[in-house]
Amino acid sequence: MDSNVSPNIESRRMMAKVFGKTHLLQKDERFDKIPIEHIPIGETSDGKLVCLPKEFRDEPVIIICGGRGSGKTWLLHTILDRTNKYTDKNCLILNDYMNESTWWNWGWDDETRKRRLIKLNEESVPLPIMHFFPSSNSLKKEVFRRRYRYVLSIPFSTIIDHAEEYFNWKPERDKIYYYFKNAAEKFKLAKSEEEVNEIIEEEFASVSTKGNEMFASMKFKLKNIMAEVFRANYTTLTCHESVESIELKDKTTGEIMYKNDPISACYMAGIVPAIMTSDILTHERYASLFFYYILQQRWEKKELPEFRNKAEWFFIDEVNKITGKGNEKLTEYVTRGRHKRFGMVVCTQNYSTMNKFMKQNKDYTFVLRQNSDVEIKAISNDWGLKKFEEDTIQTLKTQEVLGLTTQKFFIYDRNGVPYPHTEPIKMKSLFPLSYHAPPNIMKKE
Ligand SMILES: Nc1ncnc2c1ncn2[C@@H]1O[C@H](COP(=O)(O)OP(=O)(O)OP(=O)(O)O)[C@@H](O)[C@H]1O
Numbered sequence: 001m002d003s004n005v006s007p008n009i010e011s012r013r014m015m016a017k018v019f020g021k022t023h024l025l026q027k028d029e030r031f032d033k034i035p036i037e038h039i040p041i042g043e044t045s046d047g048k049l050v051c052l053p054k055e056f057r058d059e060p061v062i063i064i065c066g067g068r069g070s071g072k073t074w075l076l077h078t079i080l081d082r083t084n085k086y087t088d089k090n091c092l093i094l095n096d097y098m099n100e101s102t103w104w105n106w107g108w109d110d111e112t113r114k115r116r117l118i119k120l121n122e123e124s125v126p127l128p129i130m131h132f133f134p135s136s137n138s139l140k141k142e143v144f145r146r147r148y149r150y151v152l153s154i155p156f157s158t159i160i161d162h163a164e165e166y167f168n169w170k171p172e173r174d175k176i177y178y179y180f181k182n183a184a185e186k187f188k189l190a191k192s193e194e195e196v197n198e199i200i201e202e203e204f205a206s207v208s209t210k211g212n213e214m215f216a217s218m219k220f221k222l223k224n225i226m227a228e229v230f231r232a233n234y235t236t237l238t239c240h241e242s243v244e245s246i247e248l249k250d251k252t253t254g255e256i257m258y259k260n261d262p263i264s265a266c267y268m269a270g271i272v273p274a275i276m277t278s279d280i281l282t283h284e285r286y287a288s289l290f291f292y293y294i295l296q297q298r299w300e301k302k303e304l305p306e307f308r309n310k311a312e313w314f315f316i317d318e319v320n321k322i323t324g325k326g327n328e329k330l331t332e333y334v335t336r337g338r339h340k341r342f343g344m345v346v347c348t349q350n351y352s353t354m355n356k357f358m359k360q361n362k363d364y365t366f367v368l369r370q371n372s373d374v375e376i377k378a379i380s381n382d383w384g385l386k387k388f389e390e391d392t393i394q395t396l397k398t399q400e401v402l403g404l405t406t407q408k409f410f411i412y413d414r415n416g417v418p419y420p421h422t423e424p425i426k427m428k429s430l431f432p433l434s435y436h437a438p439p440n441i442m443k444k445e
């Protein structure tokens with residue numbers, strides 16, 4: 001932050017006046033460097049810096065909402081970069097469905113932005129991300145082989161445990177469910193597709209001795225359903241690229257320092273894992289189970305000594321795309337996970353229809369430009385906004401934000417003095433520290 005009133009700067013100006021240019025301030029002396037104790041996210045029109053607190057008693061739920069192209073992902077990226085750099089929280093990008101974070105591994109290359117960051121006493125730094133692609137037969141293998149390394153899949157047993165939702169079976173309607181249920185525990189132990197088929201054969205051998213056609217067709221149907229699961233390439237039984245664990249090795253000795261699931265291993269290595277979901281969201285029930293699996297795993301891993309006392313924040317773009325079981329798990333996080341030190345930053349275009357527990361438990365909402373009356377009313381009702389604030393939302397420029405909180409912001413005035421602030425505040429999002437590709441580049445990809 002720059003400061004206009006520093007005695008040092010003033011006295012140097014005076015000396016320059018009297019003794020000439022050599023006494024002018026050098027480039028890096030022109031500003032007093034003020035240490036920022038919080039997470040900077042925005043600037044007000046009168047040059048104040050708006051920050052989120054670094055520490056919370058219970059980790060926060062932060063909602064970013066706005067219309068198309070208003071700057072939601074930009075702000076999510078801004079918060080992520082700073083949270084990762086200035087705090088020791090573990091960060092997970094849970095739902096990058098547009099492959100946007102593939103650019104965040106780079107720094108800014110344009111000088112204006114770099115200079116602007118320097119003025120804020122910050123620097124452009126690439127975000128260290130590892131990208132994980134959920135396994136699926138639609139994954140664009142060639143692209144992925146060229147640029148990325150890891151494919152994640154869910155265990156077959158997870159699909160078996162949640163077969164009712166996954167296959168959309170209704171026990172009272174779908175008889176096949178009972179035959180499936182009888183063999184469920186055996187399926188979970190199967191090591192290959194052949195074994196799964198053998199189990200189905202065995203299961204029906206005991207009931208189909210009467211040569212009943214119904215059993216034959218049921219058996220056929222169950223085999224087909226299972227074949228489809230494997231064909232879709234969603235599960236670890238057949239997906240040889242799946243990553244069940246990652247080892248961190250000492251660079252010089254080659255000794256294994258840490259071994260765990262990919263997300264935990266990334267955290268330990270100081271890397272931000274990103275789950276790239278563009279290939280799975282078309283299969284809604286699989287996507288929901290995939291998110292469920294990842295979130296369930298994080299919940300369990302939180303008991304490990306290396307994570308128990310560490311805050312873990314999920315960064316979730318387009319959170320409304322997480323439905324069903326995945327959404328139920330998110331509810332658990334916002335209602336029971338925050339004192340365990342789970343926090344989240346989520347984006348949506350449709351605040352009105354988002355998970356109601358998330359809305360009830362929110363600590364911050366960042367509102368970007370939008371024109372939908374339904375959305376504005378929903379936000380206004382939840383936050384008790386005044387008419388002029390509702391109007392402001394419609395006239396915000398791209399990347400301008402109305403920040404609302406039940407907790408507090410920290411604001412640094414132009415002299416670098418911080419003070420808490422609880423009222424709605426209008427600001428412009430800061431740049432992310434790493435490169436954010438403009439939409440025209442994204443389209444070319
Ligand atoms: N590198 C950049 N340089 C300049 N402008 C950019 C850059 N990257 C993004 N933008 C602009 O910032 C705005 C916000 O983009 P962002 O992707 O955050 O919007 P969004 O609200 O997430 O949109 P969507 O609803 O499509 O997800 C866009 O208008 C975009 O043109």
Ligand SMILES: [Mg+2]
Binds near residue numbers: 073074
């Ligand atoms: Mg976006």
